[in-house]
Amino acid sequence: MDFELSPExxxxxxxxxxxxxxxxxxxEADLDxxxxxxxxxxxxRLVAMTKELGFYGLDIPEEYGGPGIDLVTRTLMAFEMAQxxxxxxAPCYGVFGGAGLAQLYxxxxxxxxxxxxxxxxxxxxxxxxxxxxxxxxxxARAIRTTAVRDGDDWILDGEKTFISxxxxxxxGIVFARTDPELGRKGITCFLVDTDMPGFxxxxxxxxxxxxxxxxxxxxxxxxxxGRNVLGEVNQGFAIANDRLSRNRIPYAxxxxxxxxxxxxxxxxxxxxxKTFGDYLSTRxxxxxxxxxxxxxxxxxxxxxxxxxxxxxxxxxxxxxxAICKLVASEGASRVVDRAMQIHGGYxxxxxxxxxxxxxxxxxxxxxxxxNEIQRLIVARDVIGGxxx
Amino acid sequence: MTGVRLAKPWLDLDEAVIAALPGQLGVxxxxxxxxxxxxxxxxxxxSRFGLRSAIAEAAAKHQAAARFRYEVTMQxxxxxxxxxxxxxxxxxxxxxxxxDRGDRRVGRIAATGG
Numbered sequence: 001m002d003f004e005l006s007p008e009x010x011x012x013x014x015x016x017x018x019x020x021x022x023x024x025x026x027x028e029a030d031l032d033x034x035x036x037x038x039x040x041x042x043x044x045r046l047v048a049m050t051k052e053l054g055f056y057g058l059d060i061p062e063e064y065g066g067p068g069i070d071l072v073t074r075t076l077m078a079f080e081m082a083q084x085x086x087x088x089x090a091p092c093y094g095v096f097g098g099a100g101l102a103q104l105y106x107x108x109x110x111x112x113x114x115x116x117x118x119x120x121x122x123x124x125x126x127x128x129x130x131x132x133x134x135x136x137x138x139x140a141r142a143i144r145t146t147a148v149r150d151g152d153d154w155i156l157d158g159e160k161t162f163i164s165x166x167x168x169x170x171x172g173i174v175f176a177r178t179d180p181e182l183g184r185k186g187i188t189c190f191l192v193d194t195d196m197p198g199f200x201x202x203x204x205x206x207x208x209x210x211x212x213x214x215x216x217x218x219x220x221x222x223x224x225x226g227r228n229v230l231g232e233v234n235q236g237f238a239i240a241n242d243r244l245s246r247n248r249i250p251y252a253x254x255x256x257x258x259x260x261x262x263x264x265x266x267x268x269x270x271x272x273x274k275t276f277g278d279y280l281s282t283r284x285x286x287x288x289x290x291x292x293x294x295x296x297x298x299x300x301x302x303x304x305x306x307x308x309x310x311x312x313x314x315x316x317x318x319x320x321x322a323i324c325k326l327v328a329s330e331g332a333s334r335v336v337d338r339a340m341q342i343h344g345g346y347x348x349x350x351x352x353x354x355x356x357x358x359x360x361x362x363x364x365x366x367x368x369x370x371n372e373i374q375r376l377i378v379a380r381d382v383i384g385g386x387x388x
Numbered sequence: 389m390t391g392v393r394l395a396k397p398w399l400d401l402d403e404a405v406i407a408a409l410p411g412q413l414g415v416x417x418x419x420x421x422x423x424x425x426x427x428x429x430x431x432x433x434x435s436r437f438g439l440r441s442a443i444a445e446a447a448a449k450h451q452a453a454a455r456f457r458y459e460v461t462m463q464x465x466x467x468x469x470x471x472x473x474x475x476x477x478x479x480x481x482x483x484x485x486x487x488d489r490g491d492r493r494v495g496r497i498a499a500t501g502g
Contacts, residue, residue, distance in 0.1 A: 033433035034465050037492065125493075167473060167495030200498045203392070204470045206463040213466035215495075350433035 003305050009073055015053060016080040023049070024092050028085045033350040036090040036211040046095040057097040057120070059250075061105060064120060075253045075308040079301070082257025083264075085353035088360045089212060091254060101126050102246065103173050103189065103239050107230055115171060115191055124170040129160040129192075129217060130240055136162065137373050139175065140184030140237055145219060147176035147188060152226045154178075154190065156198075160217040167201045167215050169194055174219070175236050182234060189236035191228040198222035208359040244369055248321040249311065251368045252304040252328035256297065258357045259332035262339040263293045265354070269343055280342065289338040296331035303327050319381040322374040329364040329371065336361055393474055396457040398423075401447050411438035414460040415467045418446050418485070421454040427485025428471045430464040450485065473497040 005013070027042055028035075038046070050056045058074050060066030069077075081091035104116040104126070118124035135142030145158025156176050166172060171193045179186030192199060198220040205214040231239050267290060270281035280286045307320035336357045340347030347354050365371050394417050399405050401418075416439060418427045427450060431442035439458050447453045461467050473495035476482060482494065 031434075032465070036465075040492075167497060168493040194496070201496060202498060204466060204473070204495070204497065206466050206470075209466075210463050211465040213463075213469070 003072075003302070003309075005076070009076060012055075012069075012073060013076055013080055016055070016077050017083075019049070019053075020080055020083055020087075020092065024084050031085075033085065033353070033356060034210040036086050036093070038093045038095070043093065043095060046092075047097070050092075050096050055096055059098065059102075060120065064105070064116075071249065071308040071312045072305060075249060075304055078250055078253035079257045079260060082254045083261040085356060087261070088254050088258045088357060088364070089209060091257070101128060101173055102243055103128075103230060106239065107191075110227060111191060111230065118170075125165060125168060127163055127166040127169045127172040128243070129163045129166065129172050129174045131160060131162045133159055133161050137370055139240060140187065143175055143177050143187055145174070145176040146180075147178050147190060147224070149178075150223070154188075154224045154226065154229070156190065156192065156219040156222040156224055158219050159202075160219075162205065162214040163217055164212060164214055166194070166217055167204065172217075173230060175240055176219075178236075179234055184237040185234055187236040187240075188233050189230040189239045190224050191230055192219075192222060192224055196222050196224065208363055245318045245321050246311070247368055248325035248374075249304060249307050249317075251364070252300065252307070252321075252324040255328040255332035255361065255364055256300050256304055258353075258361070259293070259297055259300065259328075259335040262332075262336045262354060262357060263290070263297055265352070266290060266293065266339040266342045286342055289342060293335045293338055296335050300324065300328035300331040319378055322369075322377040325368060326365075326371040326374040329361065333358075333361045333365065392470065394457060394459055394471055396459055398455045398457050400455055401453055406440060406444050406447075409438075409440040409443060409458070410460060411440055412460045413462055413464050414439050414458055415464055415471060416443050416446065416456055416458040417471070418443070418450060418453050418456045420450075420452040423455075425475065425483040426450045426453055427483050428468065428475060429485070430468040432464055446485070469495060470497070 023046060027038065047056065054067050057066045058069060058077065062068035078091065081096065082088055086093060101119070104112065104119065107116055115124065115126065119126060130136065130139050132142055132144055134144050145156060145160065147154040147156045156174065158176065171191055174190045174192045175187055176190060177186055178188040199222050200218050202216040202218045205216060207213060270286050270290065271279055273280045304324040307317050307324045310317040310320050336354055340354045340358060343352065343354060346352055349355065394415065413431050413433065415430045417425055419425050427446055429442065429446050431439040435442045439460070443456055443458065447456065472482060472486060474497060476494050477497055
């Protein structure tokens with residue numbers, strides 16, 4: 001696969017790289033090392049810049065106002081946008097805009113008016129609620145939240161856990177079982193407003209990520225109108241599954257981005273730090289760590305771009321997305337770990353971003369489907385058949 | 389309400405007490421003599437001496453500050469957000485020292501249906 005950059009791609013990437021190094025990194029010197037938000041005045045200023053550059057709302061489909069940049073180029077941009085302290089989970093602190101919840105593009109016109117457009121205008125926030133206490137890796141079987149028809153409405157009962165952003169959201173995309181006999185074909189997707197009686201955020205779940213947390217949700221006879229069914233009744237699993245595969249590519253790209261930065265830091269440090277009279281970069285033990293980093297990086301980068309290229313070409317990319325997610329998350333974890341080792345004591349401190357990436361990358365091996373599930377997907381596609 | 393409150397003993401805002409505080413990261417609550425919360429805050433990774441300096445600086449901002457309590461935690465951001473959400477659910481508003489949040493939302497824990 002040829003990944004020679006076009007002149008336009010080179011210009012875009014140089015622009016993004018300069019933006020990260022000149023606009024984002026200097027601000028981080030004054031922010032808390034775990035911060036994921038910018039002060040409002042900086043955020044407004046930088047959003048205006050990305051809009052001026054034509055890069056705002058990168059992942060929004062062109063027909064909804066996005067800039068219409070292909071996924072390979074967006075993946076290359078994501079490599080750059082992640083190269084700062086908050087870059088893994090808050091690339092450029094969100095000043096390039098988000099796409100909202102991808103499932104909303106499949107909504108009907110009325111739902112788009114009530115949910116999608118307000119999200120794109122920044123007026124509403126949503127959450128995605130699939131995982132339950134009974135599990136998240138096998139949603140077709142684990143979903144125990146039920147939705148029972150009552151006239152034109154549905155009554156939802158159940159629990160969700162590890163749900164991001166639910167405590168500050170206006171609505172959620174919630175998956176519930178509507179036919180207990182049909183397995184994955186008995187799940188329906190609902191748009192649930194957080195002010196609907198019976199919905200509550202039960203508690204915050206603290207994780208390795210200090211600024212972002214998950215929440216436990218409770219649905220106690222929540223009455224949801226029939227017009228809030230997203231897609232078709234009993235077809236919700238397909239909506240969830242499509243999102244899970246597609247999200248794995250940018251998820252991998254973020255891992256590659258922070259690993260690139262960690263490698264850059266490791267090399268720079270090794271060339272300036274002396275031990276026993278000579279630079280670390282002259283020591284074979286350190287050279288090999290840097291070489292192993294490079295191998296992990298190039299592998300993850302190539303596989304992530306391959307998955308993006310297949311998606312751009314309209315080819316099946318489920319296997320490639322699974323491979324790039326697991327290779328990038330595991331490879332980046334090793335790269336950051338080695339970079340910390342090269343930095344010695346400084347690598348453990350909050351003075352450098354390495355310790356934050358180390359914590360956050362650990363989550364990446366579980367988030368968006370644990371890597372064991374990615375291996376299962378690849379095995380299913382390579383060997384064939386269904387695994388239970 | 390099921391959010392986790394800061395259930396730690398109150399301490400007097402006294403120089404010697406503050407000087408004995410740990411330099412670790414964590415969250416704190418500053419209150420007046422009647423126990424009314426003036427500010428919730430955290431000692432983050434940029435604080436010079438962790439909770440010790442963060443509490444001293446926060447207390448200096450409030451003339452009525454008389455006591456405080458704290459909790460050591462590395463998850464200081466999410467714990468701080470949780471404490472704000474719990475306080476908002478309990479009181480319907482934020483402490484005076486936290487009222488200016490700009491457009492940043494505070495989470496709602498068990499705020500409906502509970």
